[in-house]
Amino acid sequence: MRLSEHRYRTVSSLAGSLLFVQNVFEARIGEVVNVLAPDGRSMVGEVLRIEGGTVLVEVYGETSGLDIGHTTVVFTDSVRKAPLSPEIIGRVFNGSFEPIDGAPMFIPEKQEPVNGFPINPAARARPREFIETGYSVIDGLNTLVKGQKLPIFSCAGLPSKEMVAGILTNARLTEGGGKFTVVFAALGLTFHEYSYYMEVLEGMKTGFVAFANMADKPVMERLLAPRFALTAAEYLAFDKGMDVLVIITDMTNYCDALREISTSREELPGRRGYPGYMYSDLASLFERAGRIRGGKGSVTMLPVVTMPEDDITHPIPDLTGYITEGQIVLSRDLHQVNIFPPVDVLPSLSRLMQKGIGAGRTREDHRSISNHLYKYYAAGRDLRRLEAIVGRDAMTKNDILMLDFADAFEREFVNQGLSRRSISETLDTGLDLMKRFSLDTS
């Protein structure tokens, strides 16, 4: 610990958001610095690299107006921390954790480093408790459980925003499930999207904390916002015992910011220009989901990823899929025929579903219903190709039945518009559908 702040006017070079400061005494990696521009503006930065007395600082704010000679850099001796208090619930902040809802800043009860600490794998509890999103295709077939990270893979132009809104409004725990809160982080928002989400938040019945990072804010803030959100989520979950659902949209904006910053640092680019450490960087966010053995509370994550060029092998969805525990994949075809939510069941999967369903968790017949629905739908989908070649008339009666079932499944089970279905309604809808087609469900 240094006893006083260290102030320097020794900036020797400036490039984009990077600046070099000379003759610094004992700087630390990740140390927060305050940069005071000659015009009196102040912004925050972070120590990136140290070589002897030369320190490379990355500035979060707008760097135009900084100069060599009059710019002051203050070293704070501390890494970046998030202010925390139960009063964050119900509040809206920007990506730098400053209130933007008109109410004054709260008084923090404590501060925690935004990067968090890894959960000791030996301290983790296995996720197994159901969270109801209100969407049949998730709850019934790709069940989300507390402590899981399950992304939504969307494509440009698909209604992921509306889907997120639905989850924000409808997600809840089943009877006696605990205290439930949503932490919502929106990254790279346009004003239009911002207004949309603000309206949704106003209508919410569960507690929430929102972080809105606007598209015109410096890209560094886009990297910081999810870290603030997750630090807040961990605090509510593991300090206050709440079950926290973290929704982050859109991780593609995050990854693009990461690429932009990596390029400006002149790092070696990896696939499609994204940095080689993107896997580890994304993991440092997604792995913060979890439950702790013997403790209350949980952090569950539902990040939204827009697949560039609809390509699931693009590094952003690809690395996400390698870290998360499954994926919910949206489909253009379903959207075109007005099915909402347009979730393609075949490539979607919740890897932690098995332990979270069944008697005592959802319903005894859940597993069987879900397996049968999947099986019949997959069979029907397979036959669509044959139908395209030989025509419906040349197909057997049974094949036609499966084709019709697949259509009905999309229209009636997947499609639910803006309504909310409880898990029981979801399972009944599926069961009724199979009965109507006289399909075996045992």
Added chain:
Amino acid sequence: MTGKIRGISGPTVHVDLKGLKLFERVYVGRDMLTGEVVRLQEDGAVVQVYESTSGLGVGEPVKGAGMPLTVRLGPGIISGMFDGLQRPLERLRDVMGPFIISGREIYAIDYTAKWLFSPSKKIGDDIAPGEIIGFVQERQFKHFITARNTTSKKLSWIADGEITLGDSFARFEDGEEIMGCFEWPVRIPRPYRRKLPSSGALVTGQRSIDFLFPFARGGTAILPGGFGTGKTVLEQAIAKFADVDIVVYVGCGERGNEMAEMIEEFQTLKDPWSGKQLMERTILVVNTSNMPVAAREASIYTAVTMAEYYRDMGYHVLFLADSISRWAEALREISASLEEMPAEEGYPTYLASRLAGFLERAGVVETMSGAIGSLTMILSVSPPGGDFTEPVAQACLRTGGVFLMLDTSLAHRRHFPAINWFQSYSLYSKKTTLYYNDKVSPEWEKMQLRCREILQKEESLREIAEIIGIEGLQDADRLLMKVAGMVRTDFLSQNSFTEDAFSPPEKTFSIIKGILDFYDSELGKLKEKPSHVE
């Protein structure tokens, strides 16, 4: 020897210490973070730090340990769970709480625990290097204590009965002591007398492996596949059911929840071969994706050294790593921070040789004490975008003995294990088939050939069937399609979450025999019946 930090960039730290050795372990900063010397320079050294450097400051002290990065080897490792630097995660949790907050060093081995030592040598005996002097009982294993002298010497004293690892187990006439545990540098393979050709099948309990792509003891297997193709589930299934003595499993840069699940299961499920709890034959090394990247790089070495240690006692050890791609990425990150010249996709030029060197640590050996032990390796590979032409998959391909290609389209159809039966191969087929022919049934090999043939034929018929519909095929072809479907769904598919998760070779054989017998009898019926008019 102490010095100071001069510069920091990501996980690499420049220090002004002179007289360090390459790969020497270094304690960095006030929190004594563990590091390793990766480059020596005129004015000091570059140190790779194994923990997060966030908050680390210039001017903080550094100290050389005088030895390379090591692990502690001795009784008490089995059923332990360690991070990439062999810190015991359970004890870490007990002292630090649920989050890993600092780089504090905690020994893997408990020096106060009491063991019962049964000597097999007595005073006056001549002890050759590497000879066994007795054992302690570690769970169901005889944990042999070996002498580590370099020339033959006479014992002047040997313990008997209750002992702790802080005590000496025996003494030579010249005063040198034999301890129950010691440190070994992770990057140096443990010595053995000689390597033997890999022998005998390693039964995994997975039908598609044992029957089509068999593993051999002492061999290596590579499991590449895109996300969600079932690498982890398959590795864990093999870790549960493989016919080996000891399993070392490395969660290398993967998920924490997966490990929680694995621990829970291994603490409740039984090893089908010994009937003991699975965890009692397992060692876990876990460095999840959010734990420090450099320790991830070290984790596979930490793990394999422990695996070799038990191999040296004459045990059959299975080493699994999930995923080696994350290790390679860690290597790449370290290489980038050292500003080395990159080769393909940013990986360092030495990627392939490092990997080959690592895989060489597998094998069947005659140990220093004359026993036969084996170390089998299974590595999963996570190719970006499921593209197998990338450097890590390619480097693995060159050295692996079994190659199981996991297929995204099979996984999407929920055919698990999603092993592509056309593109996978085993170089151990010949030898292991002899084993199964002998142990299970002399028909094993014949059936294997027929099974492959059926799958091949199905593939060529499938295209036709897709155009004219299955009804348009001839009876014999339709029958073949039906039988191939049975082979795929009733035989090759094996759900790891049901009773079927483990299939002993006898069951494997009886299922395929059932299907082929059905095929033969239906073929017979077709022949009797006049074939329909063309």
